Amino acid sequence: MIKEVVIGTLCGAVVLTIGILIGHFGIKKNSAPSWVNDVSKDVDENLIKQFLSEVDTVQLQENLRELTKVPHMATSQGDEQTVQFVLKRWQDPESGLDKAWQQEYKVYLSFPNPNNPNKVTVVNPSNSVLFTVREREKPYTPDQEDPEVVQPFAAYSPPGNAVGKLVYANQGKPSDYHLLNQTIDLRGTIAITRYGGAGRGAKAINAAAFGVVGVLVYTDPLDINDGFMSDTNETYPHSWYLPPTGVERGSYNKDFGDLLTPYLAAKEDTYRISPEDITGIPPIPTQPIGFEDAYRLICELDGKKAPDEWQGGFNCTYNFGGPGFKPTSSFNNSDVKLEIFNQGKILNSSNVMGVIRGSVEPDRYVIYGNHRDSWVHGAIDPSSGTAVMLEITRVLGRMVKQGKWRPRRSIIFGSWGAEEFGLIGSAEYTEEYFTKLSERTVGYINVDISVFANATLSASAMPSMQSVIFKATKQVSAPGSDSTSVYDNWIRYSNRTSPAHGVIPRVRYLNGAGSDYAAFVHYLGIASIDMSYTYDRSKTNARIYPAYHTAYDTFDYASKFIDPGFVSHQAVGRSAGNILIRLADSLLLPFNCNDYAESLEDYLNTAVTLYEAQLKAKNISMEPLKNAVANFRRAAEQLDKVIQSSDLANETPLNIRKINDQLMLMDRAFLNPLAFPDEYGFRHVIWASSSSGKATFPGIADAFAQAESSGSSTDWNKVHYHLSVVTQAIEGAADMLNEVI
Amino acid sequence: MIKEVVIGTLCGAVVLTIGILIGHFGIKKNSAPSWVNDVSKDVDENLIKQFLSEVDTVQLQENLRELTKVPHMATSQGDEQTVQFVLKRWQDPESGLDKAWQQEYKVYLSFPNPNNPNKVTVVNPSNSVLFTVREREKPYTPDQEDPEVVQPFAAYSPPGNAVGKLVYANQGKPSDYHLLNQTIDLRGTIAITRYGGAGRGAKAINAAAFGVVGVLVYTDPLDINDGFMSDTNETYPHSWYLPPTGVERGSYNKDFGDLLTPYLAAKEDTYRISPEDITGIPPIPTQPIGFEDAYRLICELDGKKAPDEWQGGFNCTYNFGGPGFKPTSSFNNSDVKLEIFNQGKILNSSNVMGVIRGSVEPDRYVIYGNHRDSWVHGAIDPSSGTAVMLEITRVLGRMVKQGKWRPRRSIIFGSWGAEEFGLIGSAEYTEEYFTKLSERTVGYINVDISVFANATLSASAMPSMQSVIFKATKQVSAPGSDSTSVYDNWIRYSNRTSPAHGVIPRVRYLNGAGSDYAAFVHYLGIASIDMSYTYDRSKTNARIYPAYHTAYDTFDYASKFIDPGFVSHQAVGRSAGNILIRLADSLLLPFNCNDYAESLEDYLNTAVTLYEAQLKAKNISMEPLKNAVANFRRAAEQLDKVIQSSDLANETPLNIRKINDQLMLMDRAFLNPLAFPDEYGFRHVIWASSSSGKATFPGIADAFAQAESSGSSTDWNKVHYHLSVVTQAIEGAADMLNEVI
Missing domain, CATH: 1.20.5 (Single alpha-helices involved in coiled-coils or other helix-helix interfaces)
Incomplete structure (x- = not known):
């Protein structure tokens, strides 16, 4: 039983x-359908650890070596070689991207004539040449002897001859010419100016207004070399300092993008304005020279002693010029003569594009970009950044090819062309795909020069991205350290006290147009980051790394003096890549709008302090602006509460998308295509560049400065107009964060 | 066992x-989480049937009766009454919306001075008044005797006196004045013009260019009354025709939106331009009058007989004017004198807004709008539309309150203010919420006048919406018929042969700015529909329903002559509501981009026929435009294939959203804020209004006409520019439809 x-x-x-x-x-x-789990997947911290561990210094070094074998100025043969190199890497079956392709625009560039080099001479009254400025930089390694090294020139300077007595015009600011003009009739003179203080082209534009007929630009040893001048033991190849014959090349245009096709992608048949109708480029012949030659010219100048702030690093007194040279000089009575043979050319310039398709939200893009073109070998500018981008794509590409990873959102990599001539490749790209990019892009990461120097991280970004930058850099070791993070190191070099977070590293604002982020920030209103490793300012006053835009910016220079061991390259690659993965994979976009509110409040406080009393007197109220900023703060806090109280993993995918769209699109509300009619591409009313020098709303600041100086009621109206524009934009941005209905 | x-x-x-x-x-x-079923829910045909069955003629009639009790010109007391009425209905606990509120803008309006009415007289050389134009329309019902009936006036005509000899200038087109000026020195004259052919304000702007000092505008019986003139037995109250003293009021501005705050929402402290700086309004005193008075003036005119096309419905010869009257006329040697006392005023005008929150995609909006303000009682314009809107909200509101329905997407209802003065309420709304609306709005449905006449449906829309209009109207019975649908009736009155669909009703293009869709189409690029019931053109040549903008547009008029029984109101309410539900509830947006492609191909064919030969001769290629249109077609077909091959109910919600976003945002790619710098709010390069009269791309058409007439190379460059603008826009729209990565 x-x-x-x-x-x-x-x-x-x-x-x-x-x-x-x-x-x-x-x-x-x-x-549950199989996708229910996919749609709620968040960023995988283990994958990030793996990524960080695989970013490799040797790979970075070999990338840079390959990229800098020959000069690769935009559209040159060397440029085409880099196109093929990047393409090959991105099409690699083991470590490439899903797809990669070359995309050309026909853009207006400016070059010296190789058969007829630009000449700068000192000529005496009988037209004998007493002195000739060097046409090529002195070689210290075979790099400088490459025949493809382009003669130093001022891109977009017009061709033509200019002869006149020389004057020293400091930095070529309007105030400099104004001061000079008080003692010298500038009409018919040639001005020599030093880099800094004013944009390259502005030095010539400002000069022409006073009747100056030609402009020379040089780099003063005080500004770039901490005073060092001698190549026998001080400058490169003995150190990172600029040799006496080094010349900073550069583009002398004011506006970015192809100058003949504003707002239109430069295709074969696109309407082009006439080159004569381009504004914002030098109206008079302009040429950059090295400080060895500038020394000869400046130290011989006659005339009154220039003010103390105008004195530079030469061991002589900087005089205004008689105009012209001292009676005791062998150049006495002689003119300086510029013979410029620059040629404008419409040429094909390529972007190389590569993508990793997103799995869950393929119609959301994270874009990562770096330009590819240099002036000469461009080891630092931009190849240090290209080396980093290629290392990031190698590591991520391998994960994709091995089936270990596919990002939630799509990632687009852009190797931009013709940046040096005015951010042309990236600008044309944003013009061509404006709506698509504007509607779908979550964020843009720009790494142009990845390592200026090896002291500390530097980052500029939309304030909403501060938190993800911090999160990522806390996970990356500082170069050469196992115990200190990039974040911990950074905070020592550059910090600020945030009302919300206390002492934190300073993330700068993206208000300039210094690299390819410009079109993304200003034209498209996309949350963007620009980052690099940079200087210890206690150790150098150099305006920028000394070999910038010269024939000395080579692999040898970079690997010996900028980042031996490539550890800073690695730190930037890890940091930028970590951010990239977070933007692509986070279930909820890692944007903090309260940090944006903090910046707006900062701007507001400055504006109130600087302007309110005078505006009140003009019957212009700042209350609407104050309300707008307060509304933005309230909306940001409220959205934050929604996020904090959500059980993200169990939220509906459309609710997550709703919040993500609020975060992604908020910045678009700051765009106003009519606010700055004279500035190409500047539509973002918070970050547009300003000439006021005030850390506040640019439209108001510039209009206020103008109104204060002219006193005209039209100008005061313009202040009121910009106040209304900014107010409406901030209210609109707050609306994007508020409850959707 | x-x-x-x-x-x-x-x-x-x-x-x-x-x-x-x-x-x-x-x-x-x-x-499966509970939301998995919700996110894949599609439109419920039973719910649509229920909706259709509940739209009620008696409710429509009572809505109209209530709305037309008193005149409700913008910002008047009567307007405020309608605000409260709409609010009360939308806040009704049984049949209201989720929420409703009043939203004010401070806008610039123009009114006659009630204490000092505008005067038009005939004065003889000794300044005796021989004749005075009526100041009020003749009463036939108590409605016309309401003291709130505003005197006929030309809104935004400047105040001032004008005296001169009268001339007849036909429709006041430039060509009319030009012809007239060949025989008469127009300087110092007063021109009488008839409505039609040129915009209201344009008649005065065109006149002033020839030295004319004042303008009268009247409605010719030929244009409005099929010739009928007598109020003893022909005109209202005997028929729908306009009585002899009826005067069409109207706004005489060219641009829409508040004229003092272009691109800025008109709030308390918003920057305002000075009224003197407004462009596009009459520069000289202007006044509309009835045809009874016009008859007196025109039939007495001396001078050459006007051309046949200038002759109207009066039983006399229309002469040019001597200038002035015939020697045989008692007005011989007399002047016409205008004394205009119009006043500009900045006043609060209200939109009433109401919403039904969406369940699955609350951050997607379907907007339905109708203006609320009239000139007088406005039974047809706009209250026939308001009656329909309120009936739709009653039926939908009840379903929501009873818990029977909640739309997938949010629905926003707008009862716009101050439309008659230039679409002001809707324009300010789009300015204030530009980014939010632009990023989230799926479609806009406008029903202004719902019933012009009771013959057939008329619809204008983005071509992508043709299919949903057809689907909806096939489900609605034609007024007074059980067997014929609105669609079947419509196709008899107005049709075309589509290459894809054969003979179908003609959906017109939305290229004007005739009602509140303007800001949604032109400024925001949102797919929009404007619809109404309208005329049998074999029965009348009336330019518009004859009581338009007069004191005869009353409940009595509407219910007796326009839509007895309110069956056409019902048909429009059912059709518009059906479309509204489909836009709000369809899992996949019911937009067909192949139909858009068909329209672009139509435009292209016209452009090629009209322009290609001449452009070739100028070395301007149309190939890029042809390629763009072909790319758009390819992309539309490819997206269609994706849609057809999808198992929608089992697709991931983010994939559905991806396609919906493609469909929703495609039209945004057609926006270019810089293409038409002189036209407020016109940014849509396909549908912008054109003065060329050609059914093709407006920028190209207008630039071509200008270039052909001037022959200047600058103008030919502008044609090329517009060609590039449109090409880039169409390529951008195609990109929105293409595979997202």
């Missing part, structure tokens, strides 16, 4: 178990 | 069943 009971019970148990199994697995219940 | 086996088997079966039940229900498996 017992046996039967046992057997019966066992049988019953077996049958029950079979029943349970059939019931659970055999009968299809309203089970 | 058998018994035991049976018992054992039974026990086993019971245990197995228990096991299965436990397995299936007792153990939680990875079951």
